[in-house]
Amino acid sequence: SNELTQPPSVSVSPGQTASITCSGDKLGDKYACWYQQKPGQSPVLVIYQDSERPSGIPERFSGSNSGNTATLTISGTQTMDEADYYCQAWDSSTVVFGTGTKVTVL
Amino acid sequence: QVQLQESGPGLVKPSETLSLTCTVSGGSISTYYWSWIRQPPGKGLEWIGYIYYSGSTKYNPSLQSRVTGSLDTSKNQFSLKLSSVTAADTAVYYCARLNYYDGSGGTGYYMDVWGKGTTVTVSS
Numbered sequence: 001s002n003e004l005t006q007p008p009s010v011s012v013s014p015g016q017t018a019s020i021t022c023s024g025d026k027l028g029d030k031y032a033c034w035y036q037q038k039p040g041q042s043p044v045l046v047i048y049q050d051s052e053r054p055s056g057i058p059e060r061f062s063g064s065n066s067g068n069t070a071t072l073t074i075s076g077t078q079t080m081d082e083a084d085y086y087c088q089a090w091d092s093s094t095v096v097f098g099t100g101t102k103v104t105v106l
Numbered sequence: 107q108v109q110l111q112e113s114g115p116g117l118v119k120p121s122e123t124l125s126l127t128c129t130v131s132g133g134s135i136s137t138y139y140w141s142w143i144r145q146p147p148g149k150g151l152e153w154i155g156y157i158y159y160s161g162s163t164k165y166n167p168s169l170q171s172r173v174t175g176s177l178d179t180s181k182n183q184f185s186l187k188l189s190s191v192t193a194a195d196t197a198v199y200y201c202a203r204l205n206y207y208d209g210s211g212g213t214g215y216y217m218d219v220w221g222k223g224t225t226v227t228v229s230s
Contacts, residue, residue, distance in 0.1 A: 031207070031214025035151075042200060042223055043151065048216040049207050086151050090215040093164055095141065095153040095204070 002091040004098035011104045012077045018105075022070040022087030022098045030089045032070035034063060038083045046085075047072060079105050108133040110201050110221035118195075118228050124188040128201030128221060135159060135177060139204035140184045141217060142175070144197040152197075156204050157184055191228045198223040 004024040012018035022032060032050055035043035045054050047063035050070065060075045070089075074081050082105045087098035114126035128140065142154040155165035157175040165173045169188070177184035188195060202217035 029211070031209065031211065031216075033214070033216040035217075037151075042220040043217075044220070045216060045218050048205075048218070049209060049214045052207075054218060088216065090213070094166065095143075095156070095215065095217075097143075097151045097153060100150040 002094070002096045004087055004089060004096055006085075006087060006098040006101045008099075009102045009104065011106060012074070014079060014105055015076055018074040018077050018081070018103055020072045020074075020085050020087075020101045020103065022072070023068055024070075024089065024096075024098075025068060027068050027070055027089060028066045030065075030091065032063070032065045032087055032089050034061075034070075034072045035086045035088065036081075036083045037086065043086065074103070077103075077105055081105060108203060108219050110203065110219055112199060112201050112221045112224040114199075114224060114226070116225055116227060118191055118226060119230050120192055120228055121190055124186075124191050124195065124226055124228075126186045126199055126201075126224065126226070127183050128185070130182045130184075130203075135182045135184065136179055139206070139215070140177065141202045141204040142186045143200045143202060143217070144195075145200070145223075146194075146197040154186065154188075154199075193228050196226065196228045198225050 034047040037043040050065040051063040139156045141156040172189045174187040200223045201221045203219040205218045206215045
C-alpha cells in the first residue's frame, strides 16, 4: 500500500514541542519530506530527505524516519507555526502525500 | 531564484477539458522534473503527475486516463490537460519543481518550489 496516514489534528501550547506522525508501509525504507501550508498560501517545504532543512527554515523544525513512521517535530512552537502539515514520499515512481495534520497553537 | 506561475481559465464546463500552463522564470526548464498538484476546497493535497525535461511523464493512477502533460522548452513552460472534467475536479491547481536527492538509501524526491496556485471551478 502507498497510503500515508497522519493524525487529523495536533494541539500544542506556545513554547512546547509538537510531534506529527506519518505512517506508511515500510516508510523508513524511503525518504520522506514535509510541507507546511498556511491558509490561502502555497505549501512550503520544511523538511526533505527525512531530516534536512531547506535554507531559511528555522532550526526548531526537525524530522526523522524509521520503520513505518516518519515524524516532524517542532520544538519551541510559535504561533506562526499554526498551519496544515503534509508528509510526502516517493513510491514506485509516484508522489504520495499524507492525509494532512492541522496544528493548532493555543 | 526560480519562480513558477500557473495560468489558465478559472471556469470550465462539465465534460470539457481543463488546460493549465506553468511558466518557469529565473531558471531553465531543461533540468529537473516538473509536477502538478491540486487541492479541492477544504481538502488535502493530491498529486496529479509530473513531466521530466526529456518529455517523459508519470501520472496519478486515479487520473491517468484523463491527464496529459507536455512541455515547451522554447517558452520555459509546461502544461496540463485534464479531460472530461466534473465538479469533483474543482480545486486549486499548483505547479511545482520536483527536485531529487541521491542518498545512501536511494533517491528521495521533494517539491522545493511551488507556484501560487490557480483556482479552477467546474460548473455550467
